[in-house]
Amino acid sequence: MDTEILARIQFAFTVAFHYIYPPLSIGIGLIMAIFEGLYLKTGKKEYEILTRFWLKIFAITFGIGVATGIIMEFEFGTNWSVYSKYVGDIFGSALAAEGLFAFGLESTFLGILLFGWNRVSPKVHFISTIGVFFGSMFSAVWIVVANSWQQTPAGYHIVGEGLEARAEVTDFWAMLFNPSSVDRIIHVWQGAFLAGAFLILSVHAYYLLKGRYVTISKKAFKIALVVATVISLTQLISGHSSADGVAVNQPAKLAAMEGHYNKSSAADLYLMGWVNNDTQEVTGIGIPGGLSFLVHQDFNEPIIGLNAFPNDEIPTQVNAVFQLYHIMIFIGMFLIGLTLYATYLWLRSKLFEKKWLLKIFAFSVLLPQIANQVGWFTAEMGRQPWVVYGHLKTNEAFSQEVSSNQILFSLILFFVIYSILFLLFMYSLNKKIKHGPYEEAENPEEFLKYT
Amino acid sequence: METFLGIDYPTLWYLVVGLLFSGYAILEGFDYGAGAWHLFLRKDLSRRIAINAIGPLWDANQVWLIIGGGALFAGFPVMYATMLSAMYIPFMLFLMLLVLRSAAIKFRSSEKMKWWRKTWDIIYFVSNTLIAFLLGVVLGNVLQGFEIHEDFVYKGGVFFSFLNTYSLMVGCTTLSIFMTQGAIFLLLKTEGKLHERLSFLLRKGMIFFIISFAITSLYTLTFLHGVTDKFKENPVFFILPILAFLAIANVPRLVSKKKYSFALIFSSLIMAFLLMLVAFQLYPVLLPSTINPGYSVTIYNAASSQKSLGIMLTIVAIGAPLLAFYFFFLYKTFNGKVKLDDTSY
Numbered sequence: 001m002d003t004e005i006l007a008r009i010q011f012a013f014t015v016a017f018h019y020i021y022p023p024l025s026i027g028i029g030l031i032m033a034i035f036e037g038l039y040l041k042t043g044k045k046e047y048e049i050l051t052r053f054w055l056k057i058f059a060i061t062f063g064i065g066v067a068t069g070i071i072m073e074f075e076f077g078t079n080w081s082v083y084s085k086y087v088g089d090i091f092g093s094a095l096a097a098e099g100l101f102a103f104g105l106e107s108t109f110l111g112i113l114l115f116g117w118n119r120v121s122p123k124v125h126f127i128s129t130i131g132v133f134f135g136s137m138f139s140a141v142w143i144v145v146a147n148s149w150q151q152t153p154a155g156y157h158i159v160g161e162g163l164e165a166r167a168e169v170t171d172f173w174a175m176l177f178n179p180s181s182v183d184r185i186i187h188v189w190q191g192a193f194l195a196g197a198f199l200i201l202s203v204h205a206y207y208l209l210k211g212r213y214v215t216i217s218k219k220a221f222k223i224a225l226v227v228a229t230v231i232s233l234t235q236l237i238s239g240h241s242s243a244d245g246v247a248v249n250q251p252a253k254l255a256a257m258e259g260h261y262n263k264s265s266a267a268d269l270y271l272m273g274w275v276n277n278d279t280q281e282v283t284g285i286g287i288p289g290g291l292s293f294l295v296h297q298d299f300n301e302p303i304i305g306l307n308a309f310p311n312d313e314i315p316t317q318v319n320a321v322f323q324l325y326h327i328m329i330f331i332g333m334f335l336i337g338l339t340l341y342a343t344y345l346w347l348r349s350k351l352f353e354k355k356w357l358l359k360i361f362a363f364s365v366l367l368p369q370i371a372n373q374v375g376w377f378t379a380e381m382g383r384q385p386w387v388v389y390g391h392l393k394t395n396e397a398f399s400q401e402v403s404s405n406q407i408l409f410s411l412i413l414f415f416v417i418y419s420i421l422f423l424l425f426m427y428s429l430n431k432k433i434k435h436g437p438y439e440e441a442e443n444p445e446e447f448l449k450y451t
Numbered sequence: 452m453e454t455f456l457g458i459d460y461p462t463l464w465y466l467v468v469g470l471l472f473s474g475y476a477i478l479e480g481f482d483y484g485a486g487a488w489h490l491f492l493r494k495d496l497s498r499r500i501a502i503n504a505i506g507p508l509w510d511a512n513q514v515w516l517i518i519g520g521g522a523l524f525a526g527f528p529v530m531y532a533t534m535l536s537a538m539y540i541p542f543m544l545f546l547m548l549l550v551l552r553s554a555a556i557k558f559r560s561s562e563k564m565k566w567w568r569k570t571w572d573i574i575y576f577v578s579n580t581l582i583a584f585l586l587g588v589v590l591g592n593v594l595q596g597f598e599i600h601e602d603f604v605y606k607g608g609v610f611f612s613f614l615n616t617y618s619l620m621v622g623c624t625t626l627s628i629f630m631t632q633g634a635i636f637l638l639l640k641t642e643g644k645l646h647e648r649l650s651f652l653l654r655k656g657m658i659f660f661i662i663s664f665a666i667t668s669l670y671t672l673t674f675l676h677g678v679t680d681k682f683k684e685n686p687v688f689f690i691l692p693i694l695a696f697l698a699i700a701n702v703p704r705l706v707s708k709k710k711y712s713f714a715l716i717f718s719s720l721i722m723a724f725l726l727m728l729v730a731f732q733l734y735p736v737l738l739p740s741t742i743n744p745g746y747s748v749t750i751y752n753a754a755s756s757q758k759s760l761g762i763m764l765t766i767v768a769i770g771a772p773l774l775a776f777y778f779f780f781l782y783k784t785f786n787g788k789v790k791l792d793d794t795s796y
Contacts, residue, residue, distance in 0.1 A: 063553055064553075064554075066553070067550045068550065070513070071547075071550065073520050074535060074546055076524065076531075077534070077536060077542075078542055080532075081532035081536040082532075084524065084528055084531055084532035084535075085529055085532045087528075088524055088527075088528020089528065089756050090759070091525075092521065092525025093759055093763050093766065095524055096521040096522050096524070096525040096766060096767075099514065099517045099518035099520075099522075100767065100770030100771070100773075100774060101770055103514055103517050104514050104518070104777060105773075105777065107510040107511050107513065107514050108511040108514070108777035108778060108781045109777070110510050110511070111511055111785065112507070112780075112781065112784055114507065114794060115506055115794050116507070116784055117792075117794055118794075119784050120784060159756075164602065166528075168755070168758065169758055169759045399539075401604070401605045402539045405610070406539050406543075406610070410540075410547075413543070413547055414547070417547055417551065420554075421550065424554060424558055428561060431561075
């Protein structure tokens with residue numbers, strides 16, 4: 001295989017694997033901060049138990065997130081040297097700011113968070129939790145800013161030509177607040193909150209089904225449910241706003257997301273379907289003119305289609321982009337339905353009566369994870385063939401001096417090490433869940449009274 | 452070109468990057484160094500204590516690598532891209548060893564089975580040792596220069612060409628200075644029999660360092676061309692090697708007096724002075740070309756725009772005091788001997 005394909009596979013594999021963990025850390029971090037805040041306010045033991053329990057799971061998630069994240073920082077240079085030179089002036093300052101402002105905050109306070117229970121006061125410990133949580137949120141900001149700049153470049157000019165060409169920053173704030181960054185930061189944060197909230201929902205639903213740790217699980221479930229419901233609903237707003245931005249800034253990507261080829265005609269909105277790239281047709285169920293309506297609030301307004309662009313400036317994998325995007329939408333809708341229904345039952349005081357619902361929640365942990373992954377794949381594959389939209393193509397951006405054998409070597413090693421890491425993560429997560437938040441006395445309800 | 456206090460921006464950024472890598476070497480130096488002694492500690496409890504000595508600190512110490520890498524990417528993108536892609540295999544190995552090392556710290560003590568702990572102990576020891584070694588290997592290659600053609604095009608790079616006599620020597624030097632640093636750090640954190648064992652190991656470490664350092668220095672002066680030119684032009688900088696030698700001589704003295712905090716400061720100074728020596732000798736070159744000095748990567752032809760450097764210097768001016776405060780607070784909280792509790796690894 002050639003160097004470009006291998007470099008792309010390696011990047012996709014390492015970044016997708018990495019992206020299992022940081023969203024979980026951000027999401028668990030939020031709810032853990034709520035637990036600890038409630039503990040400080042009420043002094044109730046159950047919130048302390050919940051905080052300490054989720055801290056243990058947070059620790060592994062965060063650890064693997066950091067370990068796999070460092071690799072990403074250096075992989076730009078090893079595998080994408082042309083790209084690195086091209087974007088360094090812009091991308092670099094975002095990465096440097098991430099390190100100083102975000103990672104510096106989260107990883108110093110992490111030590112106190114994990115090992116400081118007996119060394120600092122509860123208040124200082126709570127501040128450390130908040131510090132780590134904010135740090136992880138800021139990390140997301142800088143990384144998403146850098147990626148958004150690749151989607152919708154702003155505040156720059158191009159200097160030099162050919163191999164020497166590179167983007168230089170002209171306006172830092174315009175670069176920072178490029179047309180897609182705010183929408184995407186919020187969208188990514190919300191995806192992360194959902195990943196964490198659904199892990200917590202899932203674990204406590206599992207305990208409730210087993211009849212273990214019932215009192216604290218009900219509390220934790222309700223808190224996570226509030227977060228999940230609010231975020232699923234508002235995710236719709238940031239998602240819509242993101243798509244509006246794509247319509248304006250990256251029309252070819254939007255056209256690929258809905259499989260819309262005609263140069264200029266009303267575009268349909270599909271619920272599901274299959275894109276045939278040769279016949280340029282979509283077979284599926286959808287609302288005729290639906291996409292036109294969402295973008296322009298008019299079913300007949302034309303949308304720019306893929307055929308309006310030169311052949312070498314549109315994504316080749318239209319069907320893949322279409323499918324990935326629709327999986328994300330489908331999951332998003334499902335989560336809204338699920339959380340709204342659970343909230344409705346809660347209001348009627350019947351939340352924990354339906355076993356089948358708890359079972360769905362127990363498995364639901366996978367859904368935000370899948371949605372986060374396919375969402376990013378849509379964004380990145382939809383941008384192809386560009387790595388920096390409109391300026392630098394992916395097939396020009398990789399390191400020419402690295403041989404395919406070298407990448408094959410590292411790819412195999414990554415695959416082996418990451419597989420082991422994933423197994424360890426699952427094993428240790430499972431063990432911590434099975435062990436539970438505290439040693440169960442004969443009667444768990446009694447235990448809580450005395451502690 | 453824009454300047455601040457009479458120093459141009461690329462030079463300022465060169466100092467920032469140098470400072471970050473020195474911080475990385477000093478702080479992660481004792482982390483990796485402590486790990487490189489791991490199998491020399493025999494009891495399971497000793498090994499647990501050694502891991503928990505760096506337990507709350509290593510994640511924070513790693514920040515210096517992350518910021519250093521970011522700063523290199525941001526300020527000297529050409530250097531970042533050329534070095535990393537030219538040194539593909541050593542950097543990939545380095546990164547994967549970092550992952551394995553993190554996993555070993557997290558998972559080693561999570562199970563009681565003997566085979567489990569033994570396996571992780573070996574992984575932990577090997578990854579720390581090789582990381583310390585590889586950092587020196589990369590430095591050794593940078594000092595010798597790369598086959599860089601016009602427009603920073605790198606040629607060469609057979610699979611294992613990064614392993615050559617000189618880079619192996621520098622690798623031994625970094626490993627041995629890290630091991631010295633690590634043993635002193637562990638002495639600060641331990642008591643009793645483990646403490647005695649470590650002070651025995653530290654003596655071995657210092658001998659290892661002095662031998663590696665002497666051989667590497669001789670080789671450098673004999674075979675690397677022009678390493679002394681800069682010093683002949685600016686004799687005042689002879690102060691750097693002199694300071695480095697004084698620091699090296701001072702460490703065994705302080706250790707024999709059992710003043711371990713000061714010993715740690717001076718072994719950190721050894722690294723700082725040696726890195727300054729390298730930085731001064733290279734300046735303004737970052738990556739020498741072996742074909743034509745005109746093709747070398749320098750801080751001027753590799754630098755980001757003045758505008759970008761200005762923004763980043765502002766970011767550093769705001770961020771550095773914050774980071775200093777976080778580190779002060781963290782190290783103050785975990786000052787003193789290791790005490791294992793239910794939150795320990």
